[in-house]
Amino acid sequence: GAGVSQSPRYKVAKRGQDVALRCDPISGHVSLFWYQQALGQGPEFLTYFQNEAQLDKSGLPSDRFFAERPEGSVSTLKIQRTQQEDSAVYLCASSSRASNEKLFFGSGTQLSVL
Amino acid sequence: GENVEQHPSTLSVQEGDSAVIKCTYSDSASNYFPWYKQELGKGPQLIIDIRSNVGEKKDQRIAVTLNKTAKHFSLHITETQPEDSAVYFCAASVSGGGSEKLVFGKGTKLTVNP
Numbered sequence: 342g343a344g345v346s347q348s349p350r351y352k353v354a355k356r357g358q359d360v361a362l363r364c365d366p367i368s369g370h371v372s373l374f375w376y377q378q379a380l381g382q383g384p385e386f387l388t389y390f391q392n393e394a395q396l397d398k399s400g401l402p403s404d405r406f407f408a409e410r411p412e413g414s415v416s417t418l419k420i421q422r423t424q425q426e427d428s429a430v431y432l433c434a435s436s437s438r439a440s441n442e443k444l445f446f447g448s449g450t451q452l453s454v455l
Numbered sequence: 456g457e458n459v460e461q462h463p464s465t466l467s468v469q470e471g472d473s474a475v476i477k478c479t480y481s482d483s484a485s486n487y488f489p490w491y492k493q494e495l496g497k498g499p500q501l502i503i504d505i506r507s508n509v510g511e512k513k514d515q516r517i518a519v520t521l522n523k524t525a526k527h528f529s530l531h532i533t534e535t536q537p538e539d540s541a542v543y544f545c546a547a548s549v550s551g552g553g554s555e556k557l558v559f560g561k562g563t564k565l566t567v568n569p
Binding site: 345372374381382383384385386389396397399400432434440441442443444445446447448449 | 459461487489491496497498499500501504544546548550555556557558559560561562
């Protein structure tokens with residue numbers, strides 16, 4: 342595709358439900374990142390993949406958060422037993438480089454936990 | 456870890472004036488400093504970046520300066536236009552060092568009045 346695609350665009354979940362957020366990076370991009378953006382704040386790093394390898398997951402807030410990129414392309418961020426504090430925009434970004442340079446961001450998934 | 460401070464949080468200018476946004480960082484090992492523009496409902500878009508071996512970089516109406524000694528960097532937009540209105544984020548990281556975490560500032564909401 343022309344850019345990074347994220348789905349769904351909006352997700353409303355009841356507290357305690359599991360959610361799965363999908364990211365389709367730009368074709369051929371090596372690096373893939375997930376960021377969390379709270380209202381009125383800058384994005385905060387969650388995790389980083391280089392191809393299918395998850396090289397850094399230090400930003401995942403708890404063991405309820407899990408990310409995968411099994412074939413080195415599409416990635417899924419899963420949140421189990423959602424809590425109200427999980428409400429945020431989840432941004433995915435990709436880069437053709439094996440680094441954080443020249444990131445292309447998707448429009449994000451806005452998650453609201455009620 | 457890295458901490459990035461950004462100011463001002465809001466900036467209002469008249470069309471045609473210049474706008475300056477400033478950031479400071481804490482980790483002297485940081486070597487990559489991108490600036491992102493985020494419009495409402497969209498993901499951040501890279502507008503310019505600079506590496507630590509360069510003191511200044513320009514791209515048309517946009518320039519970034521870096522002072523490694525003082526650990527601060529700035530974004531300069533000249534001849535502002537209404538379409539420059541958006542939230543701007545600075546970020547800092549150690550790129551290519553194994554950890555590819557970008558640490559963002561809290562953002563500056565720029566309004567350009569016609």
